[in-house]
Amino acid sequence: MPDEGIWSAQATTPSDIEEALRELLKQQHAKSEAYVPARVLNMVAVVDRDWRGEIYNRLEGVGRYHASRTILCAVEPGRETIDAWVTVSAETDPRPGELSLTHERVVLDIGPRHLKALDSIVDPLVVTDLATLCWAPHGHAEAIDALLRISQVVLVDSINEPDPRAAVRRAHQLVQEAYVVDLAWLRSTPWRERIASTFDPPQWREELGRLKAVSVRHRPDSGIAGVLFFGWLSAGLGWQPGSLVQRNGELFGRASARRGDVELLLQPNEKQNAPGLSGITVETASGMTISLERGTGGLTAHRRTRDGTESSWTVLGASRGEAGILGEGIRQALLRDPTYGPALECAEAMLA
Amino acid sequence: MATLEQRENPLVEGLERLPVHPTTLVIFGGTGDLAKRKLLPAIYNLAHEGALPERFNLIAVSRADIPHDDYRDMARDSIKQHSRREPDDQVLDRLLERMRYVPGTFDADSVYEQLDKQAAEFDEEAGIPFNRVFYLSTSPAFFALIIKKLGEHRLDCHEGSDVRVVIEKPIGTTLAEALALNREVLSVLDESQVFRIDHYLGKETVQNMLAFRFANGMFEPVWSRNFIDYVQITAAEDLGIGTRAGYYDKAGALRDLVQNHMLQLLTLLCMEPPVTFSADDVRDEKVKVLHAIHAPEPDRVPEMAVRAQYSAGMGEGKEVVGYLEEDGVAEDSNTETYAALRLEVDNWRWAGVPIYLRTGKRLARKVTEIAVALKPVPHLAFEQAGSVGVQPNQIVMTMQPNEGVSLSLGAKIPGSRMRIRPVNMEFLYGTAFMSQSPEAYERLLLDTMRGDATLFTRDDEVEAQWRIIDPILEAWSRIPGSLPQYRAGSDGPQEADALVVDSHHRWRAI
Numbered sequence: 001m002p003d004e005g006i007w008s009a010q011a012t013t014p015s016d017i018e019e020a021l022r023e024l025l026k027q028q029h030a031k032s033e034a035y036v037p038a039r040v041l042n043m044v045a046v047v048d049r050d051w052r053g054e055i056y057n058r059l060e061g062v063g064r065y066h067a068s069r070t071i072l073c074a075v076e077p078g079r080e081t082i083d084a085w086v087t088v089s090a091e092t093d094p095r096p097g098e099l100s101l102t103h104e105r106v107v108l109d110i111g112p113r114h115l116k117a118l119d120s121i122v123d124p125l126v127v128t129d130l131a132t133l134c135w136a137p138h139g140h141a142e143a144i145d146a147l148l149r150i151s152q153v154v155l156v157d158s159i160n161e162p163d164p165r166a167a168v169r170r171a172h173q174l175v176q177e178a179y180v181v182d183l184a185w186l187r188s189t190p191w192r193e194r195i196a197s198t199f200d201p202p203q204w205r206e207e208l209g210r211l212k213a214v215s216v217r218h219r220p221d222s223g224i225a226g227v228l229f230f231g232w233l234s235a236g237l238g239w240q241p242g243s244l245v246q247r248n249g250e251l252f253g254r255a256s257a258r259r260g261d262v263e264l265l266l267q268p269n270e271k272q273n274a275p276g277l278s279g280i281t282v283e284t285a286s287g288m289t290i291s292l293e294r295g296t297g298g299l300t301a302h303r304r305t306r307d308g309t310e311s312s313w314t315v316l317g318a319s320r321g322e323a324g325i326l327g328e329g330i331r332q333a334l335l336r337d338p339t340y341g342p343a344l345e346c347a348e349a350m351l352a
Numbered sequence: 353m354a355t356l357e358q359r360e361n362p363l364v365e366g367l368e369r370l371p372v373h374p375t376t377l378v379i380f381g382g383t384g385d386l387a388k389r390k391l392l393p394a395i396y397n398l399a400h401e402g403a404l405p406e407r408f409n410l411i412a413v414s415r416a417d418i419p420h421d422d423y424r425d426m427a428r429d430s431i432k433q434h435s436r437r438e439p440d441d442q443v444l445d446r447l448l449e450r451m452r453y454v455p456g457t458f459d460a461d462s463v464y465e466q467l468d469k470q471a472a473e474f475d476e477e478a479g480i481p482f483n484r485v486f487y488l489s490t491s492p493a494f495f496a497l498i499i500k501k502l503g504e505h506r507l508d509c510h511e512g513s514d515v516r517v518v519i520e521k522p523i524g525t526t527l528a529e530a531l532a533l534n535r536e537v538l539s540v541l542d543e544s545q546v547f548r549i550d551h552y553l554g555k556e557t558v559q560n561m562l563a564f565r566f567a568n569g570m571f572e573p574v575w576s577r578n579f580i581d582y583v584q585i586t587a588a589e590d591l592g593i594g595t596r597a598g599y600y601d602k603a604g605a606l607r608d609l610v611q612n613h614m615l616q617l618l619t620l621l622c623m624e625p626p627v628t629f630s631a632d633d634v635r636d637e638k639v640k641v642l643h644a645i646h647a648p649e650p651d652r653v654p655e656m657a658v659r660a661q662y663s664a665g666m667g668e669g670k671e672v673v674g675y676l677e678e679d680g681v682a683e684d685s686n687t688e689t690y691a692a693l694r695l696e697v698d699n700w701r702w703a704g705v706p707i708y709l710r711t712g713k714r715l716a717r718k719v720t721e722i723a724v725a726l727k728p729v730p731h732l733a734f735e736q737a738g739s740v741g742v743q744p745n746q747i748v749m750t751m752q753p754n755e756g757v758s759l760s761l762g763a764k765i766p767g768s769r770m771r772i773r774p775v776n777m778e779f780l781y782g783t784a785f786m787s788q789s790p791e792a793y794e795r796l797l798l799d800t801m802r803g804d805a806t807l808f809t810r811d812d813e814v815e816a817q818w819r820i821i822d823p824i825l826e827a828w829s830r831i832p833g834s835l836p837q838y839r840a841g842s843d844g845p846q847e848a849d850a851l852v853v854d855s856h857h858r859w860r861a862i
Contacts, residue, residue: 040786068783097753101783192363197371200364238362297445311477316402318440338366
């Protein structure tokens with residue numbers, strides 16, 4: 001079992017916690033010089049106290065994408081003081097000639113009154129000069145607004161918002177102030193990669209200008225992921241997006257392309273268990289249809305060309321699972337995807 | 353106005369994984385050690401991450417007369433044993449479904465006929481011409497033969513798609529052999545189709561040298577003879593030759609590591625900034641460095657090159673035998689297990705800066721690093737007494753095992769006196785990035801499928817490397833008798849000290 005340093009205190013202060021962190025790091029280094037603190041990213045998560053354990057376990061499940069220093073703020077109704085637990089732990093026991101990375105975890109029990117100025121509590125606890133990512137999976141918009149003063153990146157999951165319009169509006173507001181990593185967007189990454197890839201061979205690329213209809217199937221709560229996918233196509237292909245309207249439980253709309261309108265359809269799929277998309281079908285004016293569905297070992301692709309020739313294959317890839325998506329969200333905090341913002345703007349226009 | 357077909361694909365912007373044209377990969381030597389340990393696991397990991405082309409087929413060619421299913425079973429076992437991650441059975445099953453096996457010897461026309469037929473079936477089934485990559489994971493003796501046969505069977509080109517051939521090292525064992533092989537390869541293929549692999553270049557830390565040099569303004573001003581005193585490149589291994597006596601006793605340390613990997617590290621360290629990072633711009637700059645290294649005159653070789661063999665000593669905490677007592681090694685072998693060179697890059701930037709290279713088996717520990725020693729400061733106002741004193745700064749780039757960069761600086765020892773000792777400022781790759789580095793073969797296979805040759809060695813590069821190494825081998829071959837010995841587990845032979853030209857130059861401790 002790798003060595004672990006632990007400290008805890010009730011009714012404590014940020015400066016005491018910061019001192020404890022420094023002391024634990026010193027102790028760890030004194031035990032072995034092979035212990036080296038990871039220095040990649042700070043992550044601040046603000047959660048409901050009742051779900052603290054669940055979120056803690058989710059963050060533990062991201063494997064190698066652990067933030068270097070995680071500060072989990074659990075909000076407990078009525079609480080006036082701050083209780084804190086600090087651990088510094090290594091991934092592995094040091095082996096001769098090799099280093100062992102350590103990560104710091106700080107769990108704070110705080111009250112609602114702390115949220116408005118949460119940045120003043122967290123600021124002394126983050127590692128200076130590392131990017132800071134903040135995440136509030138249970139709402140707590142007030143805390144995120146405060147943390148924006150010390151964070152460069154905000155993690156959101158737009159499918160958690162019951163109203164897609166509100167989700168897009170909130171993401172758009174955050175985009176003005178920080179870099180936004182949206183898990184709903186990341187869930188559609190393999191689908192975007194595959195559609196881009198399908199039309200990449202020069203003989204198919206011309207078909208991108210002839211798209212006639214795009215339908216996206218999704219888990220009922222994940223419609224926003226489909227709207228963002230439409231937004232991505234619209235921004236990439238220069239479409240003018242129109243409004244999406246309800247029709248028989250589905251969302252239907254059009255986008256204006258250079259050669260005519262493209263029909264857009266969002267269809268909830270009750271059989272889909274995992275959050276996100278379950279299938280995409282793209283039709284072109286020349287009579288080609290491409291569809292992608294979730295399958296075993298990857299996405300099942302099917303193509304019918306204008307002469308009626310059909311072909312099916314599997315696009316290989318392992319499912320990342322929800323832990324993998326969260327890990328990917330943390331990793332993306334250090335990258336910059338220039339396509340989310342334009343896709344979000346188009347999505348906002350579709351939901352207007 | 354350009355049509356979409358002529359334009360870049362607008363949907364690839366922002367994607368981390370760029371599309372790769374549908375590909376059929378053919379591995380000659382599909383049951384060999386390299387295929388089992390490296391290539392098949394690398395292909396699986398690309399599949400797992402969704403990085404393979406959206407349509408991908410694999411055909412393995414080897415002598416064993418076994419059915420497709422037996423090959424798939426072997427491939428499954430190899431992947432499970434050697435993959436860097438636990439395979440997902442569903443992905444693995446799907447990948448294996450797209451594998452075919454063609455049995456036969458590499459000189460048999462029937463092999464190429466079957467290959468042609470199978471690859472054509474894949475194209476027909478998909479309705480598009482797949483790119484074809486032929487990976488020669490065989491003994492070098494078969495490279496020319498296989499390429500000749502590919503040409504004879506018109507498998508060297510494919511209408512509507514690209515054909516590429518990957519050749520593993522070594523590219524010849526002498527300059528003459530390398531020239532002959534390149535001539536034979538290029539009588540069938542265009543250079544743009546040839547991907548000579550040096551897996552060292554696929555390592556993240558080696559590629560990081562380019563980022564380190566060309567993405568940081570602070571190093572370029574000192575990166576020249578005006579500030580750099582000398583450079584040391586070390587590739588040390590703590591292990592012996594293991595079961596590779598058959599290969600190693602013919603090759604030796606100079607061919608095994610210096611001619612390829614270490615000269616590649618040297619070129620990355622010394623090259624001028626390329627105009628772009630396109631394959632040819634980068635390789636043009638690397639070749640210029642190699643051309644600036646004068647091949648030694650035979651009678652000058654003893655002054656600039658040292659070879660030795662390990663004798664019995666300690667390794668991995670136990671007593672180990674010397675090279676001449678290893679299984680499969682002739683008792684009068686004069687193959688070197690250690691080689692050290694002193695080279696100079698004779699150009700405006702580097703003239704007069706000695707570049708020391710050394711590699712060896714059974715050294716004190718496993719480490720690959722480049723140490724750049726800066727010139728001492730011109731005047732010292734500090735006291736030297738009572739401390740180890742002011743040492744020239746060193747920039748050390750470590751490729752393995754603890755990948756990173758460190759900079760040694762002089763710092764004041766706490767206390768009332770102004771005493772100085774060296775301290776280290778370190779960047780460790782593992783602490784600063786969350787991602788697990790992909791295996792070198794994953795990167796290089798993907799680059800081959802994408803047609804990006806930046807990390808592959810061009811014909812003139814290989815030939816320029818041999819022009820440096822060949823005279824040394826030639827000179828050594830004329831000196832009979834036993835080689836100097838160094839004790840297993842040590843830092844190498846004392847004879848290497850003779851290469852050091854300046855009294856304040858030192859080999860770094862291994």
